[in-house]
Amino acid sequence: MPTLERKHAAILLRRDGDDVLWDCGEGAQLGLLAAKVSPIKINRVFITHWHADHFAGLLPLIETMHMEQRTEPLHIYGPEAARFVDALLELSYWGVGFQLRTTEVPLDSKEVIFSAPGYSISSIPVKHNIPAVGYMLQEKSHWKIDVRKAKKAGLQPGPLMSKLHDSGEVKVGGRTIRLSDVATETAGRKIAYSGDTLAYEPFFRAVAGADLLIHDGTFVEPLPQRAHADVDEAARLAMKYDIKRLVFTHVSRRYGDTLDMLKAARKAFRGAVVAKDGLRLQL
Numbered sequence: 001m002p003t004l005e006r007k008h009a010a011i012l013l014r015r016d017g018d019d020v021l022w023d024c025g026e027g028a029q030l031g032l033l034a035a036k037v038s039p040i041k042i043n044r045v046f047i048t049h050w051h052a053d054h055f056a057g058l059l060p061l062i063e064t065m066h067m068e069q070r071t072e073p074l075h076i077y078g079p080e081a082a083r084f085v086d087a088l089l090e091l092s093y094w095g096v097g098f099q100l101r102t103t104e105v106p107l108d109s110k111e112v113i114f115s116a117p118g119y120s121i122s123s124i125p126v127k128h129n130i131p132a133v134g135y136m137l138q139e140k141s142h143w144k145i146d147v148r149k150a151k152k153a154g155l156q157p158g159p160l161m162s163k164l165h166d167s168g169e170v171k172v173g174g175r176t177i178r179l180s181d182v183a184t185e186t187a188g189r190k191i192a193y194s195g196d197t198l199a200y201e202p203f204f205r206a207v208a209g210a211d212l213l214i215h216d217g218t219f220v221e222p223l224p225q226r227a228h229a230d231v232d233e234a235a236r237l238a239m240k241y242d243i244k245r246l247v248f249t250h251v252s253r254r255y256g257d258t259l260d261m262l263k264a265a266r267k268a269f270r271g272a273v274v275a276k277d278g279l280r281l282q283l
């Protein structure tokens, strides 16, 4: 349940002008308004699972897009996405004036479900009490050419250098120059979101080394129910799998403030954060 301080799940990822939404709970549009983000610019919504606190904002978001005369398709990803999106559309008199394209997401293996020029988004198995997944955005690694080295190797800045950058090797005067000879590789960033889940080791293994992990942090202490994580166990696993920044979200309404949660999380993971509505992080 939401509280006056904490709305339901909705995480906006902005990368080079691409706005992508991870979950779209009740109040998502209000969160976007508060963050001065136009809901119209969102082209992809990734739903972790079909509990209402993760998708109930989808219908009003679609209605707004329709009223604003959107024409571009909206892509919706999730387990059984077609079934649930069709059910939402059944609730409208006239349908919407743009296409809703759904992608079914596998539950039992990590798979790339969306690829763009600089990055991809994968779905990752988690453990919840209904079919659910987590997501990870992974940038491609990029190469920076050392122009001095390139010149030494006989390559001048220009089309050949661009070709080397794009294809990995070029021929100059009968010799092959490889990108790795004259450039250094920088790994792309990785950002992961668990949705609702236990602290599930295979998930952490799949997102190991992530620059940012946003994880289920429903409880402070371990509870016998087996659908959500407690921050202690999740923080330990995040340490074990070399997560760089850790943010807990989906806090139970039993906690008025999150001070005890923060303490427990930071015992195992220095610098862990408990999310607040409107929290912005830059990587």
Ligand SMILES: [Zn+2]
Residues within 6 Å of the ligand: 049, 051, 128, 196
């Ligand atoms: Zn759930």
